[in-house]
Amino acid sequence: MNKDEPITLSVVVPAYNEQEVLPAFHRRLSAVLDSLGVTSEVVYANDGSCDGTLALLELLAAVDPRVAIVDLSRNFGKEIALTAGMDHARGEAVVVIDADLQDPPELIPELVKYWREGFDVVYAKRTVRDGESWIKKSTAKLFYQVIRGMSRVDIPQDVGDFRLLSRRALDALGSLREQHRFMKGLFAWIGFPSKAVLYKRDPRFAGETKWNYWKLWNFALEGITSFTIAPLKIATYVGMLASLGAFVYAAWIVYRTLMHGDPARGYPSMMVVILFFGGLQLMGMGIIGEYLGRMFDETKNRPLYFLKGYTPSRPTNPESKT
Numbered sequence: 001m002n003k004d005e006p007i008t009l010s011v012v013v014p015a016y017n018e019q020e021v022l023p024a025f026h027r028r029l030s031a032v033l034d035s036l037g038v039t040s041e042v043v044y045a046n047d048g049s050c051d052g053t054l055a056l057l058e059l060l061a062a063v064d065p066r067v068a069i070v071d072l073s074r075n076f077g078k079e080i081a082l083t084a085g086m087d088h089a090r091g092e093a094v095v096v097i098d099a100d101l102q103d104p105p106e107l108i109p110e111l112v113k114y115w116r117e118g119f120d121v122v123y124a125k126r127t128v129r130d131g132e133s134w135i136k137k138s139t140a141k142l143f144y145q146v147i148r149g150m151s152r153v154d155i156p157q158d159v160g161d162f163r164l165l166s167r168r169a170l171d172a173l174g175s176l177r178e179q180h181r182f183m184k185g186l187f188a189w190i191g192f193p194s195k196a197v198l199y200k201r202d203p204r205f206a207g208e209t210k211w212n213y214w215k216l217w218n219f220a221l222e223g224i225t226s227f228t229i230a231p232l233k234i235a236t237y238v239g240m241l242a243s244l245g246a247f248v249y250a251a252w253i254v255y256r257t258l259m260h261g262d263p264a265r266g267y268p269s270m271m272v273v274i275l276f277f278g279g280l281q282l283m284g285m286g287i288i289g290e291y292l293g294r295m296f297d298e299t300k301n302r303p304l305y306f307l308k309g310y311t312p313s314r315p316t317n318p319e320s321k322t
């Protein structure tokens with residue numbers, strides 16, 4: 001076992017409370033890696049799980065020299081866990097995959113095939129989304145439309161984090177150290193020749209998704225505020241339009257008072273105008289606040305994560321085996 005063994009493929013897996021699926025996941029992934037016949041490692045990023053995930057990973061590492069464990073000091077969220085895993089991946093190419101078997105490991109050979117053909121980013125694009133409600137599907141669609149309309153970065157639709165990155169794409173991604181990590185956007189932002197591979201996304205194998213609608217809403221906000229300042233501009237124009245409307249309305253009141261005298265009514269219209277502008281101003285301030293808050297987080301310049309422990313992999317070259 002050699003620590004300096006060049007590794008061809010690293011598979012990075014963020015795992016947060018995944019004890020139910022991990023054994024099945026590792027079995028399926030191992031079978032795929034065995035069939036590939038290249039030196040490979042599996043980097044599990046334990047994102048502060050509070051179940052038996054870490055113990056399970058340690059067991060796996062004890063029996064499988066391909067396993068590396070990056071153990072985060074607490075739960076940092078999937079994006080950061082992924083980043084921690086990628087920072088510790090030593091392979092020439094890196095595959096990012098979820099632990100819940102929603103992304104089929106069997107697709108990895110195809111991703112590798114296109115990487116060998118020279119693509120830096122090979123992403124898996126979902127054709128069917130099983131086990132997801134129509135609300136989730138339609139909100140996801142709306143989200144992609146909004147973000148693609150507002151931002152210059154072309155974020156492919158129905159593409160999760162499941163993908164392969166070449167070493168230079170990985171290094172490029174690793175140099176982006178922002179706190180608010182909207183991965184879909186970052187993956188697209190780095191550029192490089194990329195290729196889509198179609199696959200069918202399965203429902204979760206076991207365990208529960210950690211996403212609810214409030215989290216998804218925040219995720220969408222994250223995406224929009226990380227990749228476009230269009231809302232700030234929209235706020236300006238909405239404000240301008242509203243003032244123009246108010247000006248026209250004022251002219252109309254002046255005209256009416258001059259022509260018909262002032263009957264001293266107008267309480268309802270006054271309330272409407274006050275509430276309308278109050279709402280507009282609050283909304284504009286809210287939008288500014290979203291950006292300001294993110295600037296605040298970024299200026300603190302904190303490291304992205306801390307590790308509690310790190311177990312490197314000790315893979316062997318399958319060809320040198322006797």
Ligand code: UDP
Nearest residue numbers: 014015016047077078081098099100209210
């Ligand atoms: N995950 C993580 N940290 C978190 C939440 C999730 O590392 O705080 C991992 C989780 O273990 C899984 C992947 O991210 O491997 C995707 O999570 P999930 O299936 O809950 O998300 P979904 O598939 O619904 O987008």
Ligand code: MG
Nearest residue numbers: 098100102204
């Ligand atoms: Mg999932």
